[in-house]
């Protein structure tokens with residue numbers, strides 16, 4: 001039963017990787033995804049140096065919650081400590097998606113927060129999407145910085161780096177990553193069109209106060 005479920009997770013991760021690539025959220029060998037194995041303190045993660053669009057199910061590497069390889073021929077993704085930290089910190093998270101989605105990443109470089117200006121995104125992320133200070137990719141320092149924020153947020157922008165999202169399924173974590181890129185695009189267009197200051201989060205919360213949010 002467990003074996004079957006691991007095989008299913010492998011297939012879903014491969015499909016998700018292809019979709020992230022097709023939608024332009026990752027390019028080259030950038031980005032990584034992982035998913036927890038139900039009932040185990042272990043997760044499957046993309047191997048290092050492979051394009052997400054070309055990944056094969058058997059290439060995904062099984063890793064424990066300390067980030068140590070348990071099974072797999074290839075090297076683990078550079079960002080394995082980051083993924084392991086999220087799973088240790090959040091019992092409810094089943095999948096972690098990290099991309100360099102270009103518009104959202106540009107907001108992080110510009111140190112401008114992406115706000116859930118569009119109402120459906122607000123319902124998913126009513127507390128917004130914080131930017132965390134730059135730390136080197138793959139470092140313990142990055143993992144520790146993420147650890148503090150991921151307790152309260154399902155999506156984080158990594159300054160000068162990219163986007164991190166989590167979810168209760170692989171598909172939900174991917175969907176959130178895609179929605180953040182869409183939100184960044186909408187915010188960029190709205191700011192360009194209006195020239196007004198749209199970034200008053202308190203006013204936005206007041207406007208959307210009757211909405212049902214997930215948190």
Ligand SMILES: [Zn+2]
Nearest residue numbers: 031137161162
């Ligand atoms: Zn990255």
